[in-house]
Amino acid sequence: MHQFTIRPLFGTDHWALLGHNIAFTNSALWMAIAVTALWFFVFGGMKHELVPGRWQMAVESMTGFIDNLLAANVGPAGRKYVPYIFSLFMFILFCNVLGLIPLGLLGGKAQPFTVTSHFTVTGVLAILSFSIVLVVGFARHGFHFFSLFVPHGTPIWLLWLIPVVELISFLVRPFSLALRLFVAMMAGHVLLEVLSSFVITSTQSGALWGTVVGLPSFLLMIAICALEILVAGIQAYVFALLTSLYLNDAENLH
Amino acid sequence: MPQIAQLADTYASQIFWLVLFFGFTFLVIGRHMVPKVMATVEARERQIGSDLAAAEAARKAADAAEKDWAAQSARQRAEAHALIASAKVDAARATEAGLAVAGRTIDGRLAEADARIAAARDSARAEIETVASEAAGAIVTRLAGISVDAGAAQAAVKEVLHG
Numbered sequence: 231m232h233q234f235t236i237r238p239l240f241g242t243d244h245w246a247l248l249g250h251n252i253a254f255t256n257s258a259l260w261m262a263i264a265v266t267a268l269w270f271f272v273f274g275g276m277k278h279e280l281v282p283g284r285w286q287m288a289v290e291s292m293t294g295f296i297d298n299l300l301a302a303n304v305g306p307a308g309r310k311y312v313p314y315i316f317s318l319f320m321f322i323l324f325c326n327v328l329g330l331i332p333l334g335l336l337g338g339k340a341q342p343f344t345v346t347s348h349f350t351v352t353g354v355l356a357i358l359s360f361s362i363v364l365v366v367g368f369a370r371h372g373f374h375f376f377s378l379f380v381p382h383g384t385p386i387w388l389l390w391l392i393p394v395v396e397l398i399s400f401l402v403r404p405f406s407l408a409l410r411l412f413v414a415m416m417a418g419h420v421l422l423e424v425l426s427s428f429v430i431t432s433t434q435s436g437a438l439w440g441t442v443v444g445l446p447s448f449l450l451m452i453a454i455c456a457l458e459i460l461v462a463g464i465q466a467y468v469f470a471l472l473t474s475l476y477l478n479d480a481e482n483l484h
Numbered sequence: 485m486p487q488i489a490q491l492a493d494t495y496a497s498q499i500f501w502l503v504l505f506f507g508f509t510f511l512v513i514g515r516h517m518v519p520k521v522m523a524t525v526e527a528r529e530r531q532i533g534s535d536l537a538a539a540e541a542a543r544k545a546a547d548a549a550e551k552d553w554a555a556q557s558a559r560q561r562a563e564a565h566a567l568i569a570s571a572k573v574d575a576a577r578a579t580e581a582g583l584a585v586a587g588r589t590i591d592g593r594l595a596e597a598d599a600r601i602a603a604a605r606d607s608a609r610a611e612i613e614t615v616a617s618e619a620a621g622a623i624v625t626r627l628a629g630i631s632v633d634a635g636a637a638q639a640a641v642k643e644v645l646h647g
Contacts, residue, residue: 236486236497247500252500254501255498257498258505261501261502265505265509268513269512272521293522317506317514321509349487351498354506355506416487
């Protein structure tokens, strides 16, 4: 589990904000790396050429992807959320993918760290999304926003139950949003670690065990590595998709 | 599980740096750079749209011009035909008039010539009468030895000549 450990890099003692320690940790470092990589990626696509090159095409396909996502789920009103959803999706995607880089192969002391495998981080992002949904919903519809808890076609005699169920499912949203990403990231990394420990331990206990246990584990690891890259993309997509669906509730009610 | 074991020690640091870096991502990349990228895409789509519209307009203009041209050429052909027809009529009329004038001239000349011939014949006949009466007088004088009066000879000749 040490791959999830947060180690302060500098500023351990004397960096504080309102009495809280805000040391620059490996988590902050990997956020910085992700943001720098993302900035570099988008900057490479800002050539404003009429006929785009490959890089510009890549960046434009990402913005177009988010634009389509919001257009499909929220409609024309979703256009103004493109900056937020794009930032959210790309930040999570870059953090997920960068956390999968096998830096240990280089032999140095450098270790990757998956920022999104901490629920503190995913929780902040989920609360942010949820707060935006609340603010937009109440700003656009006022107290009429509460009609979200009474779906169309609710029978009169179920009015005592449905709003309660809807309210609970609404309030669970930030938790499910945060936990889904955190669990998916952590589970994948733990699985890879368990399998690699199988490979190492079984190989050390002899050629027979190495062949019987180590080799299949190693093959499975390769497959799961590919799966993890897929999961890194899918979880970022799911986070962005669900946020845009919640924004649709806030924008259009039902 | 470090996520829980270290929570109390690290939550402030993680939240602070996340807010900082995600705030940078949102404000600089999301709010500032992404709209520019999308503006480029939109400008391209607008350009393609306007180019297509211009091509469509040009095609319509070409169609209209072709239709105009066809109508104009048809009209001009009709005009040319009308012109040729009227020119033919004019030419025919002019020929007719010319022929009429020429015919009249010829008729005049013929009449004149006829008159002249008639006059010539009359004078020739008168001369013949004179000559014939003189000759008849001379013949009578020679044959009968009588001198005939010129007037009588003339009357006799006229009687013979005109029955």
